[in-house]
Amino acid sequence: xxxxxxxxxxLPERLNGLAELAENLWWSWHPAARxxxxxxxxxxxxxxxxxxxxxxKQLSREVLEKAExxxxxxxxxxxxxxxxxxAMSNCRCDILDYDQPQSTPIAYFSAEFGLHHxxxxxxxxxxxxxxxxxxxxxxxxxxxxxxxxMYPGGYLHQLIREDGWQENVAQVLDRDAAPISRVFDDQGxxxxxxxxxIEPPIHVAVWKVTVGHVPLYLMxxxxxxxxxxxxxxxxxxxTGDLEQRLRQEIVLGVGGSEVLExxxxxxxxxxxxxxxxxxxxxERIRDRILAGLSFEEGAKQISSTTVFTTHTPVKAGHDIxxxxxxxxxxxxxxxxxxxxxxxxxxxxxxxxxPHAGFNMTAFALRMAGFRNAVSLKHGEVARRMWQSxxxxxxxHEVPIDSVTNGIHIPTWIEPKMELLxxxxxxxxxxxxxxxxxxxxxxxxxxxxxxWNTHYWxxxxxxxxxxxxxxxxxxxxxxxSTPASGVFLDPDVLTIGFARRxxxxxxxxxxxxxxxxLKNLLNHSRTPVQFIFAGKAHPADDPGKRILQxxxxxxxxxxxxxxxxxxxxxxxxxxxxxxxxxxxxxxNPIPPKEASGTSxxxxxxxxxxxxxxxxxxxxxxYNGKNGWTFGENISNEDRDEADARAIYDLxxxxxxxxxxxxxxxxxxxxxVKIMKESIKSTGSxxxxxxxxxxxxxxxxxxxxxxAEAFES
Ligand SMILES: *Cc1c(COP(=O)(O)O)cnc(C)c1O
Numbered sequence: 001x002x003x004x005x006x007x008x009x010x011l012p013e014r015l016n017g018l019a020e021l022a023e024n025l026w027w028s029w030h031p032a033a034r035x036x037x038x039x040x041x042x043x044x045x046x047x048x049x050x051x052x053x054x055x056x057k058q059l060s061r062e063v064l065e066k067a068e069x070x071x072x073x074x075x076x077x078x079x080x081x082x083x084x085x086x087a088m089s090n091c092r093c094d095i096l097d098y099d100q101p102q103s104t105p106i107a108y109f110s111a112e113f114g115l116h117h118x119x120x121x122x123x124x125x126x127x128x129x130x131x132x133x134x135x136x137x138x139x140x141x142x143x144x145x146x147x148x149x150m151y152p153g154g155y156l157h158q159l160i161r162e163d164g165w166q167e168n169v170a171q172v173l174d175r176d177a178a179p180i181s182r183v184f185d186d187q188g189x190x191x192x193x194x195x196x197x198i199e200p201p202i203h204v205a206v207w208k209v210t211v212g213h214v215p216l217y218l219m220x221x222x223x224x225x226x227x228x229x230x231x232x233x234x235x236x237x238x239t240g241d242l243e244q245r246l247r248q249e250i251v252l253g254v255g256g257s258e259v260l261e262x263x264x265x266x267x268x269x270x271x272x273x274x275x276x277x278x279x280x281x282x283e284r285i286r287d288r289i290l291a292g293l294s295f296e297e298g299a300k301q302i303s304s305t306t307v308f309t310t311h312t313p314v315k316a317g318h319d320i321x322x323x324x325x326x327x328x329x330x331x332x333x334x335x336x337x338x339x340x341x342x343x344x345x346x347x348x349x350x351x352x353x354p355h356a357g358f359n360m361t362a363f364a365l366r367m368a369g370f371r372n373a374v375s376l377k378h379g380e381v382a383r384r385m386w387q388s389x390x391x392x393x394x395x396h397e398v399p400i401d402s403v404t405n406g407i408h409i410p411t412w413i414e415p416k417m418e419l420l421x422x423x424x425x426x427x428x429x430x431x432x433x434x435x436x437x438x439x440x441x442x443x444x445x446x447x448x449x450x451w452n453t454h455y456w457x458x459x460x461x462x463x464x465x466x467x468x469x470x471x472x473x474x475x476x477x478x479x480s481t482p483a484s485g486v487f488l489d490p491d492v493l494t495i496g497f498a499r500r501x502x503x504x505x506x507x508x509x510x511x512x513x514x515x516x517l518k519n520l521l522n523h524s525r526t527p528v529q530f531i532f533a534g535k536a537h538p539a540d541d542p543g544k545r546i547l548q549x550x551x552x553x554x555x556x557x558x559x560x561x562x563x564x565x566x567x568x569x570x571x572x573x574x575x576x577x578x579x580x581x582x583x584x585x586x587n588p589i590p591p592k593e594a595s596g597t598s599x600x601x602x603x604x605x606x607x608x609x610x611x612x613x614x615x616x617x618x619x620x621y622n623g624k625n626g627w628t629f630g631e632n633i634s635n636e637d638r639d640e641a642d643a644r645a646i647y648d649l650x651x652x653x654x655x656x657x658x659x660x661x662x663x664x665x666x667x668x669x670x671v672k673i674m675k676e677s678i679k680s681t682g683s684x685x686x687x688x689x690x691x692x693x694x695x696x697x698x699x700x701x702x703x704x705x706a707e708a709f710e711s
Contacts, residue, residue, distance in 0.1 A: 533574075
């Protein structure tokens with residue numbers, strides 16, 4: 001199967017590796033590789049939104065000829081190209097003791113992937129987890145192929161109206177400028193696959209993004225052969241229309257499996273990242289039935305080779321499809337599975353609400369043999385939540401395990417911080433970052449160097465927000481500019497809060513007691529300032545109301561320019577924020593945050609976590625690496641009690657510690673917490689630790705099971 005090579009014929013011979021490098025997202029988590037593009041032409045690099053594919057196509061001959069003769073540039077280029085080629089040629093996976101680059105035994109399905117801001121195929125945490133996961137699988141050479149959607153409408157572009165209300169502007173992705181390539185069929189046409197057994201028929205076109213060693217295939221239904229309604233299936237993430245959403249999940253699961261088959265990629269293990277793709281299980285069982293097995297035998301084989309990760313305890317996060325919709329689309333499917341109508345629908349029944357419909361999480365939990373939640377606490381919550389699926393087991397025996405999420409360290413370490421670590425932790429720290437001993441060396445970093453680096457990152461954030469405001473100014477309504485971060489002061493304690501505006505995340509909690517908050521903001525010697533960012537789901541009006549309230553307060557002179565709201569939060573501003581604020585605040589209603597990862601990104605860069613006891617923080621907090629609150633509070637009057645805990649901690653501990661500068665010009669006590677924060681995150685909450693855990697606990701066993709069936 002061929003892939004669509006872009007036209008880079010104008011590149012000089014000496015630099016033709018640029019095309020290869022641009023077509024593999026490996027460049028995005030290697031700062032030296034990013035420099036290969038940036039050094040060519042800084043302006044074009046920025047103008048392309050850091051998309052080398054687009055930039056290379058637009059570069060003039062003069063720029064390329066200049067680079068070709070520039071000794072400094074060429075030596076940098078040669079070093080990066082040799083690193084890239086050596087990384088790509090080594091395919092041995094030590095942790096799975098696996099050495100067959102020609103086959104791809106694990107298929108990872110996810111509805112979203114957060115990889116880079118030039119690929120808008122994510123809504124939030126789930127997508128970044130998936131993106132970080134496959135990057136780490138590439139680094140560890142875990143044999144994997146990933147499957148997802150190419151959303152031509154992206155998620156949504158956020159525009160804040162004059163009254164503070166979020167509008168969702170559709171921005172159509174220019175497929176030819178995006179860093180994705182077409183997959184071609186044997187006749188050299190764009191590969192189009194029909195989703196099997198589904199009537200009326202749905203077709204998908206296939207695209208590819210190369211993520212180091214991991215090919216990520218993306219399905220697109222916006223093609224001529226589909227009728228207009230079908231064309232919209234992959235338009236955007238998480239549509240609110242239930243039937244369209246079912247069709248999305250059919251395409252992801254059933255279509256995704258068919259795409260792999262049509263490309264000749266036999267996978268022996270399936271990993272479902274959340275329930276959206278669970279219909280892939282049906283297609284795998286159907287395969288076994290075609291090979292002559294009964295449904296029971298087929299289901300047993302599939303169970304022992306499937307990993308299912310559940311990601312949320314929030315009820316709305318679990319899709320339930322009405323039976324009549326299931327009947328409409330699957331009426332040719334159950335005969336193919338040798339099941340009758342009732343047996344088929346039974347697969348997705350949640351015993352606590354048997355009439356509600358087909359529950360995708362119940363279905364996936366029932367059919368997958370390896371099941372896990374995403375933090376220790378979420379494991380407990382999930383076992384309680386799904387106990388009725390295992391009526392003869394007590395709560396702690398419910399077979400849902402947990403693997404705590406982690407972040408891809410090379411993606412989330414800020415390059416300047418990376419240089420500081422290189423200097424004091426040794427040059428191999430990044431290669432060995434899951435060795436806890438390496439992180440003990442953080443104590444060797446001189447306090448003032450860590451503080452100065454942090455201050456520099458804070459300036460970088462503030463400058464980025466000012467530049468964003470400047471560009472928007474001309475087209476903006478007058479009240480919005482003061483709220484966009486132009487008044488931020490680098491010498492003021494800065495608290496960051498950025499995530500999706502789902503109501504359970506309580507972005508407005510800090511505004512419970514306005515008088516107390518204003519005293520903190522307006523304090524003459526020790527003020528604080530807040531930076532908020534995030535999007536509400538287009539169908540979530542309560543979420544949009546919270547967002548509006550914050551925007552209006554940010555524009556209110558009473559808050560003195562000390563509250564900023566960053567419009568259109570994405571991966572790029574996520575990077576600035578997690579690197580540049582002083583504290584990362586997190587205050588959802590427990591136990592709704594299954595894990596959370598943005599706090600890990602901040603902590604890795606010396607930004608301590610200030611969080612309610614929920615998700616990863618229940619195992620992350622060690623008494624000296626940040627602050628925790630909100631234990632033993634009942635949910636009835638939680639808002640007031642939690643807000644009070646936040647004000648108390650700010651007034652009594654956090655603010656005094658931050659402003660306690662020594663005569664060398666930095667707060668020693670604070671830097672100590674920054675160091676503890678880095679030390680306690682680098683190995684324990686890395687994607688490397690996470691992927692190793694998945695490999696040891698599930699992949700290695702599932703691969704063995706698969707081998708037994710195949711032999
Ligand atoms: C990491 C990240 C998230 C996930 O954050 P949570 O802590 O899970 O809320 C969301 N958006 C962006 C841009 C991120 O980088």
